[in-house]
Amino acid sequence: MATDLDVIGSIEAAYATEGTDDEWLGRVAAAVAPAFGAAVAPVTAFSFDVRAGVYLGSFASVGASPFTRRQFELQQSAATPAQLRSAFECDMLTLLSRVVGRQEARRGLRKGDMGETVDSLGLRANATPHSGVVITTVVPGGFRIRHRPLWVRVAAHIGAGLRLRRVRHAQPEGAAAVLTPSGRLEHATPATEAARADLADAAQAMDRARGKLRRLDPDEASSIWRAMVCGEWSIAEWFDHDGKRFLLAHENRVAPDAPPELTSREWQAVACAAMGHSNKLIGYDLGLSTGTVSVLLRRAAEKMGASSRTALIRAFREQQPTREAGPAS
Template sequence: MNFVSSAIGSDHAMAHFQNTPPVLLDDVEVERLRVGSLGPVDFVESVYRIDGEPADWLSRVVASTTPFSPAAGVVGLLQHAHGDVVETVQLVATGDGTSLSYVRTLQERYFRPELESHFRSPLARAGSLVGQFTVAGFPAEAARTASKAAGFADALGLHANLGDGWFVTLLVPATRVIAEPRSLRSRWSRLSHHLGAGLRLRRRLLASETHPDMVFTPQGAIVHVSAAWAGSAAPRRVSDASQAVAVARGPMRYDAPDDALSIWRGLIDGRWSLADRVEPDGQRFIVAYPNEPDLVRPALITAREAVVARHAADGAALKEIAYALGVSIATVQGALGRAMRKLRVTTRAELARVVHATRLTSPGDDIVQVPLVGSEAAFAGLAPGLREVAELAAAGHSVAAIAQLRGTSESTVTHQLSTVYTRLGVSSKAELAARVGGAPARDA
């Protein structure tokens, strides 16, 4: 929720924020919001709209975000960081303007650099303002005081960071503290990942940095495939994914919105985003654009490993990362394991320290070296299969989870763990974790 950024770093940034004229959506759009019929699929459709002027993207996304109160509305901020200076490039708001006062109150009175960093750093973050204050180690009362000063009790924030200085935030003020049941946290997280993918696609198209790899009819027939993918199995996989998305965009969006959202994942195969293209004669096509995250990274880390490691360092669970990239949990687990081995770390805590120290943004830099006291040394005498089971168990995975990740039965994993314990002279996962220098880190 990076609405705090313009207040941090320089007077110029704050002056720019204050002088940026807000765009208030017209009465027709606000009335559409008032009906409250918009759901998560409507939101996702809006982030992948690629037509219109550059400023239209954020306006449409804000219009597709249902407010808790039509009067309070929604605020959207598109921002860009230049070193310590954060510039608000675009500000869009619905409602009667009180939400704008809320944002400025937060900026001017309550935020400090360390709290700002908590909101700005992750690739995706979603949740209530009060809850995020608490997660960041600040008293929840500070968030309540900030909200009360503007006439609210809390706010929902959806935030996406592209990793290249660009980020977008949606703020939805509320008159009551927002509860965060697991189902809603999952929905908000998924919407934040789509928000980032949509902004990344929009910016790349404006800069002519991406071109269609594949084009399909709404029924899934392949119309065009770029030379890079001709003759491969990828077009059929992407076509199948486009048909699954078509189902999600149908009646399911109203009958089972969260099921529909689970089908429409953040990317396809970690690489492509789908967007509609309507020709002048009215024909509609589905276009697959390359849109994978491209974090600058040390030379030995692949693009997939870098983005998985960054998400993991941000605290994302394997399931969330798999959704964001549109790949399997096993694929995420494999990429994370390789990244951790290359970075010479063995726990999520060590990974976060190394990733946030290097920020995976310095190409060619030497890999930060952590002494080899982790899983590679602790389990060096085990066969590869047993070593993987030991690493997963030390990371806190259950027998069932390990079986799922490795594609084996639970009885096989139980037998393998017994062998590991015997050979290493330990009797529990806690002792395994101690061997690699940290407590088990569980994935939600």
């Protein structure tokens, strides 16, 4: 994996609102392609929803010789239902051979006519515990995964961007807050007014990350631009008719409709845990400290009668409907 990942450029692509979902996926794939090695292999992105049984939703492939949707359909047809599901519930950044075994990985790639490659690298970006986006490319045997912290941060923003697209947030009329790039509130609901300082800090961090810091220290830039604020809102930019730039804070919860026994923040933390995220990454997902995440998960476990993290996640999944609201793509 190359070191030339434009982390901030990839995050910016995640929040683009224009175009179809296929076009959005194409822009996201193109943004990460240089670091995914698109010079020697296509980079492909597709959406999924395991609970709805959709393993190949919206689709885009970039590179000198992009793969087709049919090739991925053939590759997936080589896997059993259990193997397919495990591929979408494994580590966020992993090799296919680690999920289904080396021989099965090679067999699927050959069935998809993806050349004499021996493995596939995949980055999973969850929008919800059961749906999201996979970005993948074929790699040679013995490939070593590098820069994992950068990639998982990019994945957190891709998931947040997909949630925003599903509710088609793009205009200030639907925003919970409108801010200037400096963080001054121009419009706010009672909830965002109470979170004025947190929103201002997030707006300023976003602008700092997109400035010189993106080149000087990509790790620091991506670490300060978090995917959400207070577990409630994501921030995206918007330009008015005169070209003046504003930042819009939109409600963007990982899991809406918390049960009555849990607070919204507790429910969001549990939902992120159900995506396989560590407490540190959950803090990044939600814009909270790791300590706060630990407290939220402990309280949620006590209220739901769960004795372990595994039991808490199981209880969360048991409360979910058979199929999520909204499109799988």
